[in-house]
Amino acid sequence: MCRWLAYSGEPLRPSTLILDAEHSLVKQSLNSPLGAETVNGDGFGFGWYPSDQVTGGKPALFHSIEPAWNDQNLRELTQAIESPLFFSHVRAAGGPPIQQTNCHPFRYENWMFMHNGFLGDFVKMKRDLVFAVDPSLYPHIHGTTDSEVIFHLALSLGLRDDPIAGVTKAVQLVESVGHEHGIRFPMQGTMALSDGATIWAFRYSTQGRSRTLFHSADIDTLRELYPEMEQRLKLFGRHAHVVVSEPLNELPGAFLEVPESTVAILDESGYHHEPFLAHDD
Known part of the structure; x- marks a missing residue:
C-alpha cells in the first residue's frame, strides 16, 4: 500500500535517507520490491521536529500529491534542514482519493503518526469507528483515510498518556467492529508514532501476515x-537509527526485521521490542 521511514538520532539532513541512500524512500516510490505495490506515486508526506525546538514541540509537515520522485520542493526542503527526528511516507492509494489531506504523516499537537496497510472493508466499519472518536478530536480529521x-x-x-495502550485499544476496537460486520x-x-522524543513502530495484522518492517543496526555495529x-x-x-x-541498502546485518505482532520502541537508549496483541498459537 505505501512505504515509510522514521529517523531518530543526532540532527541529520533528511535527504541523506530520503534521497541519497542506495534504496532510498524516493527510490522505493518507484520500485518497492517488498511492497504490496511496486510503485508508490500517489503523493507523499514529510514531517519533522526542528533541531532548535524544545523536545515535545509541534512537528512541521509538508504534503504533496505529486509523486515523490517528481517533486523538486521535497529535494530543496530535505537538503536544507536538519532534524533529530523525522517521518516520511510515500503513498499508493488503496481507495481514498489522492489529496493532500490524505497524505501521511498525520499530526495532533506534538504527535505524528503514519501507517502502511489498510482496514478491511473500511466502508462497512467507517461510521462506527468515526462515531467512537472523541467529539473534541473529530474536527481534526481532515481527510478520508x-x-x-x-x-x-x-x-x-x-494514546497521550500511554501510547502502546492507546494504539492497542484502537486496534482492538477496529477488530471488534470488523468482526461484528463479518x-x-x-x-x-x-x-509509526512519535511524541518528538520516542518512536513507537508497530507491526500487526489480524491475519498474522503483516506488511514488512525493519530497523537499522547500531552505528557501532555497522562500523565493525x-x-x-x-x-x-x-x-x-x-x-x-532508522x-x-x-531496507535502505542490501548490506547483510545492516537492517533487522521487526517480528510479527511486535512494537519496536526507539528512544535515547536504543531499541526495545515488546509483544503487541500477539496471536495465540
Whole structure:
C-alpha cells in the first residue's frame, strides 16, 4: 500500500535517507520490491521536529500529491534542514482519493503518526469507528483515510498518556467492529508514532501476515561489520537509527526485521521490542 521511514538520532539532513541512500524512500516510490505495490506515486508526506525546538514541540509537515520522485520542493526542503527526528511516507492509494489531506504523516499537537496497510472493508466499519472518536478530536480529521481514523481513535483511547495502550485499544476496537460486520481480517499494517522524543513502530495484522518492517543496526555495529564504509558512516552520529518499511541498502546485518505482532520502541537508549496483541498459537 505505501512505504515509510522514521529517523531518530543526532540532527541529520533528511535527504541523506530520503534521497541519497542506495534504496532510498524516493527510490522505493518507484520500485518497492517488498511492497504490496511496486510503485508508490500517489503523493507523499514529510514531517519533522526542528533541531532548535524544545523536545515535545509541534512537528512541521509538508504534503504533496505529486509523486515523490517528481517533486523538486521535497529535494530543496530535505537538503536544507536538519532534524533529530523525522517521518516520511510515500503513498499508493488503496481507495481514498489522492489529496493532500490524505497524505501521511498525520499530526495532533506534538504527535505524528503514519501507517502502511489498510482496514478491511473500511466502508462497512467507517461510521462506527468515526462515531467512537472523541467529539473534541473529530474536527481534526481532515481527510478520508482509514489511517487517520486509527490515529484519532488511539488519541481518543489514551494514546497521550500511554501510547502502546492507546494504539492497542484502537486496534482492538477496529477488530471488534470488523468482526461484528463479518469482516474476517479487519486490521493490516505497520504504524509509526512519535511524541518528538520516542518512536513507537508497530507491526500487526489480524491475519498474522503483516506488511514488512525493519530497523537499522547500531552505528557501532555497522562500523565493525563494514570498516571500509567509515567515511560514509561519519554522516551519522552514534545514536542514529532508522525504522523502515524495507531496507535502505542490501548490506547483510545492516537492517533487522521487526517480528510479527511486535512494537519496536526507539528512544535515547536504543531499541526495545515488546509483544503487541500477539496471536495465540
